[in-house]
Amino acid sequence: MPSRAVLYVDPDETARRRLSRDLAAGAADPAIDVEGVATAAALRDALADESSAYACVVTEYRLDGLDADMDALTLYDSLRADGLATVPFVLYTADGSETLASEAITAGFSGYVPKGRTDSVERLREQLRAVTGLDANRTIRARTDQRAGPRGPSQECEHEQDLERYRTLVETVGDSMYVLDESDRIEMANEAMADAFETTREQLRGRPIDDFVAAEDAGCIRSTLEEVRAIDGRAWKTVDLTVEVTDGTTCDAEVNVAPLVDADGTLTGSVGVIRDVSERAKREWRIRRLHDGTRRLMAATETDEIARIVTEIAADALDLDLNAVYLYEPNVLTRSASRASGESTDGDARSDATDEERGGLVPVAMSDRMLELFDGITSHIEPGGGIAWDAYEAGEEIVHGDVRQTSNVRNPETPIRSEAHVPLGDHGIFIASSLEPNDFDPEALTLARILAANAEAALDRAERESELAEHGRELERQNERLEAFASTVSHDLRNPLALATGHLDLLTDRINGDGETDRHVEEIEWALARMDALIENVLTLARSGRRLTETEPVDLAAVVERAERTTEGDLEVVWDGALPTVDGDEERLCVLFENVFRNAVEHGSTSPDSHALRAATEQRSETVTVTIEPTIEGFAIADDGSGIPPGDRDRVLEWGYSTDAEGTGFGLAIVTEVVEAHGWSVVVEESDAGGLRLAVSIPP
DSSP states (O other), X not given: OOOOEEEEEOSOHHHHHHHHHHHHSSOSSOOOEEEEEOSHHHHHHHHHOTTOOOSEEEEOSBOXXXXXXXXXXXXXXXXXXXXXXXXXXXXXXXXXXXXXXXXXXXXXXXXXXXXXXXXXXXXXXXXXXXXXXXXXXXXXXXXXXXXSOOOOHHHHHHHHHHHHHHHHHHTTOSSEEEEEOTTSBEEEEOHHHHHHTTSOHHHHTTOBGGGGBOGGGHHHHHHHHHHHHTSOTTOOEEEEEEEEEETTEEEEEEEEEEEEEOTTSOEEXXXXXXXXXXXXXXHHHHHHHHHHXXXXXXXXXXXXXXXXXXXXXXXXXXXXXXXXXXXXXXXXXXXXXXXXXXXXXXXXXXXXXXXXEEEEEEXXXXXXXXXXXXXXXXXXXXXXXXXXXXXXXXXXXXXXXXXXXXXXXXXXXXXXXXXXXXXXXXXXXXXXXXXXXXXXXXXXXXXXXXXXHHHHHHHHHHHHHHHHHHHHHHHHHHHHHHHHHHHHIIIIIHHHHHHHHHHHHHHHHHOOOOHHHHHHHHHHHHHHHHHHHHHHHXXXXXXXXXXXXXXXXXXXXXXXXXXXXXXXSSEEEEESSOOOEEEEOHHHHXXXXXXXHHHHHHTTOOOOSSHHHHHHHHHOOSOEEEEEEEOSSEEEEEEOSOOOOGGGTTTTTSTTOOSSXXXXXXXXXXXXXXXXXXXXXXXXXXXXXXXXXXXXXXXX
């Protein structure tokens, strides 16, 4: 009587005890004896022990818990090479897959059972009966290959044993699986393949494999089989094909092919697994279309365009051909009862509408089929106006299997049956509808959520760009008003000033006055000159305060040199490090430095060209030094003058502030305007020499 001992290798001790108990229980035939081992080394020792006799080896696939880089297939190859794989091997694993089962076939395993299913133990028991010969009622069905050359009796027996081994594996696999002979004709196929091709296993046997492949892919499957036959070992080849299922019906399939060899290494055929990947191909196509559509969304600049693209993507890529995008508008004229004849997607024309402006969801884009269904007549959705508003207000996706059964439906007679509402943030809502109840593909809804998220991002960007554009237009209007003001000041004030100056010059030539008269003339000249300076400062302030709409790289060192040349007085400008190049307006930056330099000179120069300068002459006689230095944040300008009292530093940049009674108070105010026009900031500090330091910060 053959041995009933089964050697089971699994690193998990609990799994070994459980299988021993389960195989011993519930069997009508005598119990199978299970001997468990934990490691590949222990298995090798047991098989090498001549005093032990085993009917079969059952092994888990993953053995790396105790044996590094070891799996059952690698172990089997090693044992076979050492002459120890003399009994059938059955793969019993939780890592089951069709590919792994096929690899087990090519490796030489006699059986394969996925672990963890309700019938796993019973299926394992059946496999053990089959591969060990313990089932007296099971006979090996003969297979005669009419196309191959004749085999001897021993070869035929070995071949039939191989087929029986393959059969136990093939029948276990859920996908379509087959074994081909040397001439690439089907020698064995499982029920799954027969069902897929709507035929029987007997009718499949003997047919060439390319009978089931689309004509354009026949060459591909033949070349793949040739490549597989040329490969040493159990390497697999995978190819994507179009398979003809029946009567011209096709599906996308992934075919995995591997060679079959006998114990002597002779090629006897091949094994293949056909997996229907139509759903995967459709999913990949959908994702590609969604990705392409997302690029279009991100390139769109107008909300109407974004909404239209969303409806097109939903209809084309997601098969949601009844869809619409509603966007929120804060001021919508509610239709009166006499004009409220349109329908929204859930079909209600509310008779209690009034003529008033209020917020609501406005239809911005609809799919062609949606427009056709409602004859192009749609109305907005007011607050509290049905299930669409409920979803928008809640900010959550809501799917209705049958809108007619929903209490808050606007029109119980609507042709729409199932409907999904996916909010677009605060912007609005995407609505997908169907004329059938419970008609939404879960995958399509998942992709619809992704589409809605992308649409929300695109709408956010469009809104920001719209606000920036409006801000830019407002700046242009502000600049135009400032320019108009500057022109008015220049024309209306300078003309009478020039007239007064001219008459004073004529009067001076005719007066032969004494010292008192000359003093009055000088005061008039000074007053007119001051008025001219004030006008010039007002013009500069107005023009410097205009926000920049265009910038260019500006070399600060060149600007400083230019400003120094145009500043009168005893001034020395020094650099403490290389100055940066900044994005800005060169002319205005020159005005900035000119005013800072002039401010330093007027409060410390010895050049007596004005009342302020004459006053400064009495205070000091040395040249004013201004230091320009780069900083981490931007740059700084420091002088060695008398500085600003700490309590006045917050006011020094304001218009009208001056420590000189005769000063205009415009100089540093102009500096502030130029800095802010660039989007920068400036802080007043004390310099190392006790003078004024202006630290300008430039945002990154």
